[in-house]
Amino acid sequence: xxxxxxxxxxxxxxxGASLELRCNYxxxxxPYLFWYVQSPGQGLQLLLKYFSGDTLVQGIKGxxxxxxxxxxxxxxxxxxxxxxDAAEYFCAVGAGGADGxxxxxxxxxxIQP
Amino acid sequence: xxxxxxxxxxxxxxxxxxxxxQCQVDSQVTMMFWYRQQPGQSLTLIATANQGxxxxxxxxxxxxxxxxxxxxxxxxxxxxxxxxxxxxSIYLCSVDGQGEETQYFGPGTRLLVL
Numbered sequence: 599x600x601x602x603x604x605x606x607x608x609x610x611x612x613x614g615a616s617l618e619l620r621c622n623y624x625x626x627x628x629p630y631l632f633w634y635v636q637s638p639g640q641g642l643q644l645l646l647k648y649f650s651g652d653t654l655v656q657g658i659k660g661x662x663x664x665x666x667x668x669x670x671x672x673x674x675x676x677x678x679x680x681x682x683d684a685a686e687y688f689c690a691v692g693a694g695g696a697d698g699x700x701x702x703x704x705x706x707x708x709i710q711p
Numbered sequence: 712x713x714x715x716x717x718x719x720x721x722x723x724x725x726x727x728x729x730x731x732x733q734c735q736v737d738s739q740v741t742m743m744f745w746y747r748q749q750p751g752q753s754l755t756l757i758a759t760a761n762q763g764x765x766x767x768x769x770x771x772x773x774x775x776x777x778x779x780x781x782x783x784x785x786x787x788x789x790x791x792x793x794x795x796x797x798x799x800s801i802y803l804c805s806v807d808g809q810g811e812e813t814q815y816f817g818p819g820t821r822l823l824v825l
Binding site for chain 1: 742746753755761814816819
């Protein structure tokens with residue numbers, strides 16, 4: 599069965615500092631990997647996705663993620679965070695198409711001024 | 712990406728009653744999905760709805776409790792039946808971006824059961 603682990607429940611980062619959110623997955627085939635962000639009271643917004651090809655993918659809002667097959671990881675990074683980045687971040691894995699997604703438990707990002 | 716709307720955006724209901732949540736998409740999509748997000752938790756897939764066929768439910772979810780309709784390619788409903796306080800959650804629908812192998816989510820329906 600597929601699973602996603604986000605080991606950090608909460609992360610606090612100073613505004614302007616760099617950010618890395620960790621995601622490890624367990625999947626039997628080539629995974630489709632996603633990062634979504636959920637701001638308070640909002641739905642989920644897609645940040646970026648990886649299916650194949652270049653293992654470093656760029657997303658919206660200055661985020662990027664790197665797929666490392668050997669480590670079963672898909673960590674999200676941003677070089678300089680803004681106060682508006684405070685939100686809940688979810689990593690998800692799926693098979694694409696008609697299959698639903700399996701989500702990690704999420705990481706709550708707090709931005710310190 | 713598709714534009715997805717859900718109605719109602721939030722509701723407060725009494726235990727034992729039922730609530731039907733609507734999900735509308737601005738374009739035709741093959742697959743629609745329903746997820747539950749319990750307070751402080753992650754998202755869990757309830758079922759997958761393909762137009763013209765019965766919904767496919769995940770383990771732990773049954774049709775009697777969460778009946779789903781998918782009458783056309785732009786619309787779906789999820790009913791939460793015989794509600795209890797444990798059903799208090801955010802219910803989100805999502806759709807597959809045609810040809811994108813990606814799911815896009817609606818804004819969610821926040822349900823509180825008293």
